[in-house]
Amino acid sequence: MIDAFIDSWPLFREIWLAAWLVALLLSLVGVFVVVRDQIFVGAAIAQASTLGISLGLCLGSEWSAEGSFFRSDAFLSMVAVGFAVIAALVTARGSGGGSTGRPADSREAITGFVFLLGGSGSLLIIAHSPHGLDDVQRLLASSGIGATSGDVAVLTVLCAATLLFVFARRRALLLFAIDSTTACVLGVRRSTDALAAAWLGLVLGVAMRTSGMLYSFGCLVLPALVAKNLCRASLPMFFAAPLIAVITSMAAAVIGNACDFNQAQLSVALLCGLLAAAWGLRAARGS
């Protein structure tokens, strides 16, 4: 199995590296999401990113000539990230508040709205474009990972920045995630909420373009959920979740390569299995 993996390395190197970097990146950010108990936000942002990609595909095929910027991967990546960041900021802010300063609806309601708008819109926009529809459906199922060396470079930079920031400011981040009012009283910037949302949108948008929705959403929430059920304190989740994500993704690459399974889908299935085992372990320990 290992030999087969090593033999395939030159062919799939970028795909596997990108998948491991996505796992590392999203699992780190995912700890913040899981601690805030906003798991569904990840799915909504990923759907919004898909809507951006659909719009990009539509623009590219309907209104621009062959070889134009609107038909390039760079343009699709930009709209994917743009829509993800906008969706993250909208879900973070709720519905605004208008003159009263109080949101007109709960954050959960806004998240549901973004998810459903992204899901329905992304398919309807390209419903009459069989090629585009196929692309989006593959994206939703993470059925084709097509990462390039450029994607690997971008993900490496994002991983490095996220690692540095999270490990330098992990206590402030955790306090903010648990109790944002106290964190602000104690000097943590109020803009942390918007910055965290924008960063979540950025990394999810980039991950969506390289890995698709199933893998991106899975790497965002499942490793942090497994860590939450295995750890006895919250800070160690920042170490445990990335470790779980990367090891699982590596195992999925090796097994998937040997057994001809899709690595992304296998990773998510393995993480689900780990989460079920962690729940069982926690129930057995009685905590």
Added chain:
Amino acid sequence: MTPMHDAATILSCRDLVAGHGRNAVLRDVSLQVRAGEFWFLLGTNATGKSTLLLTLLGVLDPLGGVAQYGPGVSADVLGYVPQCCELVLHLPTTPHELVALGLVGQRLTRAQREERVEAALEQVGLHGQLHQSYGSLSGGQRQRVIVARALARRPLLLCVDEPMNHLDLVTERALLELFARRNREDGLAIVYVSHDVAVAAALATHVALLHHGQVEAGPADRLLDAARLERAYGVPPLAASGRTP
């Protein structure tokens, strides 16, 4: 122009307008909190007590006027106890971790941090439960952890936002005695949000009475009289003097 604060001032505001969005809840609030004072922000529900506190602390932007810390005072010397202690019941965490998180922004060595955490939990009687699951503690114990988180910062000013909601009498009494002792013995300034006039009468050096968007602030013995309390609460106080035991 009169200066907003003297050397002992920790927190002050002048002509402050506090509210949410563009809706003003309180207008023309002026007060100064000095070292050793025990302030109570008193009023019925929804009069803006928590809004005033959060505006004073910079969490909400003032809609008018000025709120500022005194000379040499910053968020580093603040302690804050929020209303709700049911913060993280779904998370794996311990009293030790939660109290240590309260030290955010303070430059401490690992040993200093440990010493602060243990001393603070000892003050609230939870030294034996350092590494117990937070979710397995009782409501009263959880609130004591949150108080320990604030005390671990060794604050000059402790701000407490209705901490006794849903607590039993024993826990309430123990926490009040702790606050009073720290105020009396260490000169800790306290701003305490409450609607309980009896507790204020027993402990307050100063009060701010909130009613109908206005705030009367000053020494407790001047403001806690029957007429003012009746105006603030809409009902006459039980004791004729207004200073109920």
